[in-house]
Amino acid sequence: MNLKFRAILFLMIMSILACKNEDSTISEIQQSLVFPKGQKIKNSNFTGTAYLEMLVDADSINQNSVGSVTFEPGARTNWHSHPNGQIILAIDGEGYYQEKGSPKRILRKGETVKCPANTPHWHGASAESQFIQVAITSRRSGPTEWLDQVSDREYNASLK
Structure with a gap:
């Protein structure tokens, strides 16, 4: 050859x-991955790129919905609240969680958050890492109330 x-x-x-x-x-x-990545979220309630895989849809018997959300680095929800609160289970990566009036905190694999009812909060990935969470939300008293975007200043605020 x-x-x-x-x-x-x-x-x-x-x-x-x-x-x-x-x-x-x-x-x-x-x-x-524990759950499939899901479909890209295409609404204005998120900044950056995030994906949702619905695991359980609420119905008339069990009014809890369960979804796996994958946030790419820097992606996050808007400020929002839930009439019955929300539970967040950190599955992988590094994320942030913040309630209005409280400092931002880091969430890592295996950690959980119990968001109080009607408390504005946001959650998402850190700037350097994707973040995967399972969110459990009761629809019994009504839907999520979506609020303002999390500003870059709020997102980039120092951890305390």
Whole structure:
């Protein structure tokens, strides 16, 4: 075989191996997720890119909804409140949680938050890491009340 043909063959083999490695890396990441990433959220109640996988829809018998939310770095909810509060379970990554009038706090894998009823708060990913959470919300007394966006100043405020 001539040198040019060998070089082309070598590049083709390396490309195939690189694609196989990339596919297995993506597959390994998907297998390590507790729940599917879900669909991209396309509404104005979030800043940045976030995904939602609904796990349980509220109904007339059990009025709790459960969703897995994946926030890309820097993504976050608007300020909002829930008539019956909310429970957040941190599944992976590093995120933030803040109630109006209180300092922002870090959430890490395995930590939980019990948001009080009718308390404005926000949550999302840190600037450096994605954040995956499971949110449990009761629909018994009404829907989430969405408020103003979290400003960059609020988001970037120092942790206390």
